[in-house]
Amino acid sequence: MPGAIANHPVTELLTLSRQLAWGASKILRAYYRGETEQDGVALDLDVKEKKDGPVTAADLAVNHYVLQHLKDALGEETFGYLSEETYKAQADAKPFPQDWVWILDPLDGTRDFIDQTGEYAFHLALTYQGRPMLTVVACPEAERVYFASKGNGAFVETADGNVQPLTVSASDRPEDLTIVASRTHRDERFNHLLASLPCKDKLYVGSVGGKIAAIVDGRAEVYLSLSGKSAPKDWDMAAPELILTEAGGQFTHFSGEPLQYNTGDVNQWGGLMASNGHCHNTLCTIANDVLAAYDQAAQS
Template sequence: MTRTLLSVGNGILASLHTIEGTPVEDLLAIARSVGWGASKILRAYYRGKSPDDGSDQDLQIQDKKDGPVTAADLAVNQYVLERLQSALGTEHFGYLSEETYKASQSPFPQSWVWIIDPLDGTRDFIDQTGEYAFHLALTHNGRPALSVVACPELERLYFAVLGGGSYVETPDGTVTQRHVSTCDRPEDLTVVVSRTHRDGRFNQLLQALPCQNQLAVGSVGGKIAALVDQRADMYISLSGKSAPKDWDMAAPELILTEAGGKFTHFNGDPLRYNTGDVNQWGGLMASNGVCHDHLCAEATRLLTELDATR
């Protein structure tokens, strides 16, 4: 179903009217504009060009503890922070970004916090798989309320506001609502998986689950896009020596749940953001929701058995 921008805005306003004095439809317009702007920058760097003048541009890859960082990450991060802070200020909104976060950082005191991943899937970006994304989420007291996930190489921008549904926008301005699949047999579900970030314990869990159909996609944003586009039904994250971070999960979570899916820890607890620890430890499951509780319980049982034999 394709809707006009006005009708999408009216649906959203039925849930939230204003945030710190700014109409939600205005905040969403800012976030979508920022998402398209970030996509333009990322696409230029992906092709080895400067987004400013089209000249050749080196990615300037830096290897860091949590993975590589490129000139594209830094350029998008600067662009997003400048756009948001210029429009909204820093009194009522906090800004948690992958590229500016410090390990000693306490939770932001503001109840409204923007969580930014300028380039989700940096390894895929470097390896030229095309499966990278941009994430932007506005959280309220630790839970997502508005989000954008842009997949630049697909030329798609996914967005959602709490209570307003999940949508995808294309460069020509067409906006279409998204819904997860209704597949209700665990053995028929397709699990979207990473090509990397998979240790032996995680692979053993995947092999033991009833759902054996798999689709490989790079970034978390791309994985959740696959769920709301009904190309897959389920995604699992399992921390090991490291864990996914707030900026990996906050924006994709709302895109999925507003499309009718579920995204929780294996024990059913919701994810919490801006807690002071940006790591999302343990097992996380995102799904179309139909078999969610059963599969969370099954994953917990299988992990207990696997750990007992290690």
């Protein structure tokens, strides 16, 4: 990765991204706790159920905060900006023309946010020609910000300003690996896949950002996503992917192909495997075989 991106030093962009992650965390925590504004009125989540899941006032507040700061600092000529709200505003689904595109998820795990599990996250990724180059993931309730840039490693920052490098676990036997999964969003096909893998232990965590944080923190080694009637979006995966791979892990389709972002279709269809890397190809092969057998049985 170059030392500068469109005349902006990488360190400068990382600093800006980390500042925005902490600022977004403050906003999300305020809504999460129903804190009062200056006029004494409590912040209202104003939950609206949408086709792809709920949207709250917290999503919209963070979306506005981050995009305004990015555009004020960087402009809109060199950089594109993709988030759930900007995507909906597009007249038709097409890639942004810029090579450099910011991809934002202001509130990953909205249902966990509403249900008060504490397992929600904030994602921000800067991609180049469809691949992540600089990203941050914030877990507001844990008061941790994870960040990475291509080729420079992954790190975690705590509220006191302490920064530590991240490295995935060294576990290298499938039966010793822990899978981190959602408590919900699992259909019968996905439950069958989970039950068929050799990994014995399960850890249940909300939000994709929280799941990848569990892997880079060493609490788990494997995360799987399998689309059904719907699929995860670019903004769910782009930021966590680079955090994991820069910490030594792998994040691919079950086929082994890399994920691509800003293609015009924000859905990440199919099966996705994130892991500490040591059994990645083996688990991808098992997952493909299990699903092929399941689908064949379902059709007979």
